[in-house]
Amino acid sequence: MSDLAAALEVLGARWALLIVEQLLDEPQRYSDLQRTLGVPTNMLATRLRELEAAGVLSRLPLKHNTRAYALTDRGLALRDAIVALSSWGAQEARP
Amino acid sequence: MSDLAAALEVLGARWALLIVEQLLDEPQRYSDLQRTLGVPTNMLATRLRELEAAGVLSRLPLKHNTRAYALTDRGLALRDAIVALSSWGAQEARP
DNA sequence: CTGCATCCGGAATGATACTG
DNA sequence: CAGTATCATTCCGGATGCAG
Numbered sequence: 001m002s003d004l005a006a007a008l009e010v011l012g013a014r015w016a017l018l019i020v021e022q023l024l025d026e027p028q029r030y031s032d033l034q035r036t037l038g039v040p041t042n043m044l045a046t047r048l049r050e051l052e053a054a055g056v057l058s059r060l061p062l063k064h065n066t067r068a069y070a071l072t073d074r075g076l077a078l079r080d081a082i083v084a085l086s087s088w089g090a091q092e093a094r095p
Numbered sequence: 096m097s098d099l100a101a102a103l104e105v106l107g108a109r110w111a112l113l114i115v116e117q118l119l120d121e122p123q124r125y126s127d128l129q130r131t132l133g134v135p136t137n138m139l140a141t142r143l144r145e146l147e148a149a150g151v152l153s154r155l156p157l158k159h160n161t162r163a164y165a166l167t168d169r170g171l172a173l174r175d176a177i178v179a180l181s182s183w184g185a186q187e188a189r190p
Numbered sequence: 191c192t193g194c195a196t197c198c199g200g201a202a203t204g205a206t207a208c209t210g
Numbered sequence: 211c212a213g214t215a216t217c218a219t220t221c222c223g224g225a226t227g228c229a230g
Contacts, residue, residue: 065210067211087098089101089103
């Protein structure tokens with residue numbers, strides 16, 4: 001399997017890259033991601049588990065039954081790819 | 096919608112980025128993509144139509160009922176993003 | 191023989207309600 | 211707040227058919 005296919009194995013799932021993008025600058029909580037992205041709650045839970053299993057992010061327990069989701073070094077290494085994709089998407093739909 | 100979300104609108108579908116990767120170096124024919132990627136034939140037809148509609152690639156008629164699929168300038172602009180994702184995927188699965 | 195379209199079962203995703 | 215349970219909908223993949 002190609003390296004790109006390996007990357008898409010984890011990041012190709014819906015919402016995965018958008019979640020990582022949100023966490024690039026600062027850790028966020030579940031409800032923050034849900035509101036900003038508009039992702040269905042069950043999908044968010046599923047993706048967060050997968051991304052954690054892939055070593056992209058980690059779960060940080062806070063107080064009062066709250067957690068924060070933060071990127072690992074491996075997750076932060078996606079910044080270049082996300083920036084490249086975003087700037088490509090910024091020039092879409094030229095009439 | 097964010098720029099990343101706009102990009103994933105087109106490239107988030109399964110096989111889309113892998114098809115673009117194959118075409119980065121040289122145009123290919125339908126059967127070439129099918130063999131090298133192992134993508135189901137109906138999905139390949141669907142993705143090629145979507146990518147063409149998005150202006151990522153174009154259909155070049157050859158002889159004897161064959162066509163070549165080649166990236167447009169807009170498709171070639173994805174090289175950086177694909178390289179970034181690939182190099183990220185190359186370092187996956189650390190035990 | 192190449193380049194698709196169609197049909198159909200199963201997987202992925204989404205909306206909503208509910209729980210610790 | 212941070213999820214889980216359930217059900218509807220959409221997407222995907224394999225088999226097959228068919229025209230140029």
